Every structure is written in C-alpha cells, then in structure tokens.
Amino acid sequence: MPAPKTIDTAGLRLEFTRHGEQALATALKTLAALPQKAEDLVNKTVLNGSENRPAWHVLSRLGAKGRDATSQAAADFLHAEFARMTDWAEQIVNDAGPEGLDIIHLGAGGSETPMRALYTAISVLQPSRVRIHWVANLDGATIDAALNAAKPERSWIIINSKSFRTQEVMRNADIALRWLGDGIGADKARSRLVALTANAELALQRFGLPADQIFRSLPEIGGRFSLWSAHGLVLLLAFGRETVTQLHAGAHAMDTHFIETPLEQSAPGLMAGLSHAYRVRFGLPLLSIGLYGDAFSHMPLYLQQLLMESLGKSTSADGVQPVHVSGPAVISGVGTPVQHTYFQLLHQAAVPVFHEIVAVAHPWHRHLREHLALLANALGQADALWNGKDASSWQTELMAQGMTPEAAARAAHHRACPGGRPSTFIWMEQLSPYHLGALLALYEHRTVVEGWLYGINPFDQWGVELGKTLATKIENALLSQNAQGLSAETAASIDYLRAHSN
Structure with missing residues (x-):
C-alpha cells in the first residue's frame, strides 16, 4: 500500500506532498518492520526498559481505557485524581476574593514547558482566571520577579515535580515558602502549598504536606509527557474544567487514530518514519519546526525538549548495543519572525534540512487579510523549500530586468535555491483546546515511534x-x-x- 499523501484526523490535516517517493518508500518499509505496537502504550508492556516501567501517559487522557487489569487500574487512578484536582481548582477559584489569585508555579523541564506552551496558546482565546507567575530557572532574579508581582494574602504555591527531587524546583520552593510565611505566617503559608508529584512520600517528608494538598501522578508517566496528569493543574486553575476537558478530548481523538490505524498509514507513524529516513538513509542532521502564529510562542521549547530529550541517545533500548544514528537536532520558532532568523539556512545551506510547518486554517482574531498573509508566508516557504529556483531561472529574470548577462549570471548564483528540501505541512482547522490537544498528542506519538525506529528508549533521560x-x-x-x-x-x-x- 502506498503512503498517503494527506491524512485528516482529530481536526488536523497533514500534507505529505512535499516528500520524495524514495523517502516515503523508506519510511513505509521501516514502519512495517517495527516490532512495537501503538497499543503497547495502553497495556502493561514494559516500554521504558532502563527503569523497568510501562509508559502510561496516554492513560491519563480522559476517556482512555487500559487493555488489561493493571493498566485499567492505572487509568482509573489517574482519572479519579483528575476529578479530585478539578474540584479543588474550582473551589479555590470560586472562593477567591475580588483581587483574585496569584499562582506561583514552580516547575522545570516537563513540569513546566508543555503547560506554559498551552497556557500561552489558550490565553489568546480566553483570559486566565488567575495570575500565573512561572518560575523554572535557578536564576534568583526570576523568583524575585515572580514574588514581587504577587501578594502573599492571595497567593498559592504549586510545587510541580514528578520525583520531588528536582534541584531548582526545591530551592525555589524554599524561597517561595519563606516569602509566603513572612507575609501570612508560617502555618497559614504551609496550607497554601500544593505538590504535584509521583513521590507523595517525599512531599510529606520534606514539607509535611497532608494528602489533600498533594495531587499524584504515576512513575510510569515521563515528565515531558505529564501535562495530562496531575502535573497540568495550572491549566485547570487558569481556564477551568470545560477547556481542559476539550484539550483531553483532542488528545484522545489522536490516540484513537494512532492505536487503531496501521503505523505506516497513521499521522504520527508516517511523520516518525520520514524523520527516521532523513536521518538514517539520507544523513540529514537537523529538523526545523516552524509554527505560524504568536499563540505558539512557547511551543518551540516544548517541542525541542520532547524530541531531543527523547531521541538524543546512543545506546539501544536493551542497554547492550551502541546506536550510531539517533534523533535529529531540532530548531524551532514562530513564523513570520523565524523566517528572518534561521530560514536562510533552510533554503541555501550546503547540507539540507527537513522541515515541519504548523498553521491554523481559520483566524482566531478579526484580521482576516493579515491571517491570509500569514498563511501565504507559511505556504510560500514550503513551496520554496521543495521546488526552489535555479540559477538559470534567476539569470533569465534578472536579464529581463535590465542586467547584463555577466552580472546576471553572478547574481543568479547567490539567489539560487536548490529546492528538494522536504517538509510536512500540518493544518489545524482552528485554534482551540481540542485542536491543541490533538497537536500535542500527534507530536508525542511521533516521538515515541521515532525512538522505536532508532532502537532506543524514548522514555528515559539519563x-x-x-x-x-x-x-x-x-x-x-x-x-x-x-x-x-x-x-x-x-x-x-x-x-x-x-x-x-x-
């Protein structure tokens, strides 16, 4: 069966029309030989071998079902914890005074980047119900800025750490707790502390937190895949139950497509197969992801973490064999500004780069003409990357503008773009929580499959x-x-x- 040229699923449309037949054939061949299966993500199969764990982030999506008793028990636990967390979030937002709430969110890596990416995107659609002060770095100026912008009497501190051992999170928590204690008293301050973790025992030991101030995830959910579990509490506080439920619905729709479709015909599978082909068969070291719209302004860091932390390995999943080629380096940014930064490299660098473009069909604002111009830029870049424009065409055009043949020949070589630089174009029907959930799940699944193709473990980060x-x-x-x-x-x-x- 040939590779599909387009795939429509979960409110997304993926165009694979700007790839060569050789790359598509290579992707299909490697995907067909893959021993792992998508449904392994919803059963007790050990996928994270170095930590001897399944990988259960898909089970944290609302509506997800396990394929055996063990995984179903995990799903039931995660969904019950989500319900408890939702009730708590609605309660404290409803109980807030007229000045509202300040949320000091302390997280790092997977406990910060996906949540912040979604918070930024959803904020253009609806205002946040609370003020979020993000603190991820050990930079003392960052925690100072967050605390200076908040008032202790209306503040809650969220400690977001799967292991509850992340150094920068724990240090910032100590600083924030002292600040809160100075403002409202030590005992009251401790009652305004909430932990999001898979290590409830350590949260109790370190801060003496009672069970009702701890929302639990599971060790079987990796940090960069964790926003769907308790670690995504900040999104419930900001936007409420209905919005976050729609986010889960989009991800679950993509999960259904991924699990029920043969890998070589699924959107995540084909994306992974092509990326693997460009790295292994064609030796391309770099992947570019361009996202068109400022709503995506925090998405590049998340995508870089997801892909490079998962795929940057040189040892096989069983820990025995060396792996000589693993995932690409990822550069990413928001168009059109990113066109003025590294797109020169995409078009004319000596070593080609493969590319993915994300754009939204319908505007989320009232400026239709500007939105169409934005989309024209996205499509123009994809067309120029794939089709290029050779020196001969440039020379003819420049001579028609009045240049001498000699001057036109020299200038043409500087302007020539070789083309043949492949890209996958990803359309979102609209910017909404549902479509954002589907987009993130698409990239999660694509990352997992690509790790399997390299023969590495995409779930650890030693x-x-x-x-x-x-x-x-x-x-x-x-x-x-x-x-x-x-x-x-x-x-x-x-x-x-x-x-x-x-």
Whole structure:
C-alpha cells in the first residue's frame, strides 16, 4: 500500500506532498518492520526498559481505557485524581476574593514547558482566571520577579515535580515558602502549598504536606509527557474544567487514530518514519519546526525538549548495543519572525534540512487579510523549500530586468535555491483546546515511534543526570573553596570565580 499523501484526523490535516517517493518508500518499509505496537502504550508492556516501567501517559487522557487489569487500574487512578484536582481548582477559584489569585508555579523541564506552551496558546482565546507567575530557572532574579508581582494574602504555591527531587524546583520552593510565611505566617503559608508529584512520600517528608494538598501522578508517566496528569493543574486553575476537558478530548481523538490505524498509514507513524529516513538513509542532521502564529510562542521549547530529550541517545533500548544514528537536532520558532532568523539556512545551506510547518486554517482574531498573509508566508516557504529556483531561472529574470548577462549570471548564483528540501505541512482547522490537544498528542506519538525506529528508549533521560550530580559536587566546592576531586578544568574555573567573586 502506498503512503498517503494527506491524512485528516482529530481536526488536523497533514500534507505529505512535499516528500520524495524514495523517502516515503523508506519510511513505509521501516514502519512495517517495527516490532512495537501503538497499543503497547495502553497495556502493561514494559516500554521504558532502563527503569523497568510501562509508559502510561496516554492513560491519563480522559476517556482512555487500559487493555488489561493493571493498566485499567492505572487509568482509573489517574482519572479519579483528575476529578479530585478539578474540584479543588474550582473551589479555590470560586472562593477567591475580588483581587483574585496569584499562582506561583514552580516547575522545570516537563513540569513546566508543555503547560506554559498551552497556557500561552489558550490565553489568546480566553483570559486566565488567575495570575500565573512561572518560575523554572535557578536564576534568583526570576523568583524575585515572580514574588514581587504577587501578594502573599492571595497567593498559592504549586510545587510541580514528578520525583520531588528536582534541584531548582526545591530551592525555589524554599524561597517561595519563606516569602509566603513572612507575609501570612508560617502555618497559614504551609496550607497554601500544593505538590504535584509521583513521590507523595517525599512531599510529606520534606514539607509535611497532608494528602489533600498533594495531587499524584504515576512513575510510569515521563515528565515531558505529564501535562495530562496531575502535573497540568495550572491549566485547570487558569481556564477551568470545560477547556481542559476539550484539550483531553483532542488528545484522545489522536490516540484513537494512532492505536487503531496501521503505523505506516497513521499521522504520527508516517511523520516518525520520514524523520527516521532523513536521518538514517539520507544523513540529514537537523529538523526545523516552524509554527505560524504568536499563540505558539512557547511551543518551540516544548517541542525541542520532547524530541531531543527523547531521541538524543546512543545506546539501544536493551542497554547492550551502541546506536550510531539517533534523533535529529531540532530548531524551532514562530513564523513570520523565524523566517528572518534561521530560514536562510533552510533554503541555501550546503547540507539540507527537513522541515515541519504548523498553521491554523481559520483566524482566531478579526484580521482576516493579515491571517491570509500569514498563511501565504507559511505556504510560500514550503513551496520554496521543495521546488526552489535555479540559477538559470534567476539569470533569465534578472536579464529581463535590465542586467547584463555577466552580472546576471553572478547574481543568479547567490539567489539560487536548490529546492528538494522536504517538509510536512500540518493544518489545524482552528485554534482551540481540542485542536491543541490533538497537536500535542500527534507530536508525542511521533516521538515515541521515532525512538522505536532508532532502537532506543524514548522514555528515559539519563544523560541529564550526570551534570546534575556534578553540579552538587561543584556547588559544595564553590562554598568551601576546595576543588579537590574535581576535574582540572573545573578547578581552574573555580579559581577564576574565587578571584572575581568579591
């Protein structure tokens, strides 16, 4: 069966018309040979081998069903926790005074980037019911800015950490709790603290939080896949039950398509197969994702994390064999501004780049002409990348404008775009929570399948941990001014800091 040229599902339309037949055939062949199956995400199959766990983020979507007793129990737990969390969020929003609520949201990585991406997108459709102050970095200026913008008497602190060991989140939580205690008293401050975690025991141990101030996810849900679980509480606070339910509905519709459609005919499967083909068969190192609309302004960081944290591995899923080619580096931005940053590289760099474009068919504002111009830019870039314009065509055009043949020949080579740079065009019918949910689920599934094609585990991220471990040792060395046991390079850096810290 040939590859579909277009796929319509869950309010999205994917166009695969700007890919060569060889790339499509390669994608189909590799997908057909894949031993893993989409339904493995909704049963007790161990997919995260390095941590000996299933991967159950799909089960956290409202409406999801497990395929066996174990996975169904997990789904029941996640949905019950969502209901409890929804009731709590509605209660505190309804009980807020006329000044409303300040939410100090402390998270990092997967406990911040997807939530913030969706918060930004949905905010152009409806106003947030609360003021969100996002704090992810260890930069002291960030936590200061958040606390200075809030008032203790109307504030809640959300500690969003799956492990409840994320260093920057725990440090910022200590600072925020002291600030809140200074403002309303230590006992009352602790009652305004909420933990979102898969490690309820540590939340109790560290902050003494009672069960009704802890909303639980599961260890089987990876951080970058976690916004559908308790970790997405901030979206319920901001937009309410109905909006978040629609977000889940879009994701669930994409899940249904993914699970019930053969991989080589499904939208996530074909996206993954093409990306894998461009990396392995054609040796292209870079993927670009352009999103057309400022509603997507926080989406690039999330997509980069999702893809590169999942696919940046060099060891096989069983931990035995080296993997010589894994996922692409990802650059991403919002069009049209991004066209003025790195699109030059897309069109004329010596090494081609493959591309994905996301655009929304219907405007979410009253400026129809400008929206059509935005879409014209998205389509124009896709057309130029694929079809290009050779030097001969440029020379003829420049000569018609009055240039001499010699000058036109020189100028034509600078202007020539070789084309043949493939792209997948992704249409959203409209900007809505439903369609955003479908888009994020599309990228989640595409990432998982691509990891399977490389033979790696897309659900762990051990490469991040070594730097964290070293950071703890280095911090102790900075405080003690003793670099013993550290590398010579780091010891030299500590010497520089010692000389310039006063």
